[in-house]
Amino acid sequence: MTDKPVTPKDSASVLIIRDGDVHPRFGSLQILMVKRHKNIKFAGGAYVFPGGKLDLADKALEESDQKSSLNNISADFHGLRYAALREVFEETGLIIGTIDGKAIGEKARKSIDEKFRAAFLDKKITLAEFLAQSGVKLDMSDCFPFAHWVTPKVYPIRFDTRFFLCVAPEGQQPSPDGHEITEVEWMHPMILVEESDGVLMFPTMMNLKKLGQAKSVDEALKLLAARDIVTVTPEVITGDKVRFRKIPKTAGYDEVDQSRTRAAVDIKKS
Numbered sequence: 001m002t003d004k005p006v007t008p009k010d011s012a013s014v015l016i017i018r019d020g021d022v023h024p025r026f027g028s029l030q031i032l033m034v035k036r037h038k039n040i041k042f043a044g045g046a047y048v049f050p051g052g053k054l055d056l057a058d059k060a061l062e063e064s065d066q067k068s069s070l071n072n073i074s075a076d077f078h079g080l081r082y083a084a085l086r087e088v089f090e091e092t093g094l095i096i097g098t099i100d101g102k103a104i105g106e107k108a109r110k111s112i113d114e115k116f117r118a119a120f121l122d123k124k125i126t127l128a129e130f131l132a133q134s135g136v137k138l139d140m141s142d143c144f145p146f147a148h149w150v151t152p153k154v155y156p157i158r159f160d161t162r163f164f165l166c167v168a169p170e171g172q173q174p175s176p177d178g179h180e181i182t183e184v185e186w187m188h189p190m191i192l193v194e195e196s197d198g199v200l201m202f203p204t205m206m207n208l209k210k211l212g213q214a215k216s217v218d219e220a221l222k223l224l225a226a227r228d229i230v231t232v233t234p235e236v237i238t239g240d241k242v243r244f245r246k247i248p249k250t251a252g253y254d255e256v257d258q259s260r261t262r263a264a265v266d267i268k269k270s
Helices: 056-063 081-092 106-121 127-134 189-195 202-211 217-225
Strands: 009-023 027-036 051-053 097-099 136-138 144-150 159-167 181-187 235-239 242-246
Touching (some): 009 081, 009 202, 144 217
Antiparallel strands (some): 009 051, 097 136
16 A cells, blocks of 8 residues: 555546437436446456546547536536546447437447547547547537546546436447457446446445436436545555545445455455
């Protein structure tokens, strides 16, 4: 364990939701989960939300977009939405945006995917170049702040993660990037919470459980609008044969069985 905490890296993660098959207990609400490649150092083999580290060029690009700056979001979430939606495209192929003010259907999405996605993954194209060449306009009005978590201070790799909520584009079909992501799957949030065993990190499970308080997209958006977002930095409590993470009650998360969650990385011992 280090004496001085590592500075957390800014990152964005996206909960993409839709109404799907109706479950007798959990309703129609589904979320798109991605599975990380098992050999990746951070969260290898875990089910997570699409997302990744902030690219400062993405932040500058978003801040130069006058329309996006008019959105009423807290300062904690400024400059992270372009990075969030770029990661969604890279990892799932979904495009949350428009072309010439019109929704992007599957045919157009597939064409854009085939032309640009590989270049993104190989770092051969920037977000600014992609937007200019494809004609895509990222839709900030459909990217809602959902939660804010910071990795515990005792971890050797730390992230300052802003979670966003987006409604899935109608008709578009997701697919894994084949590099960092090996699977994509629509799931009922609470089924994953109940059936998971060692495939979810603590923040993922907690945010799934909070999302799972709703049973439809409309209900999820209404609950989100009624909540205040409290930044969560879990405190890792270590005792005799026990270790658990403590979070503020004011953050609005229910209790959850932490024995079935997994750490993203091992804590370095002092």
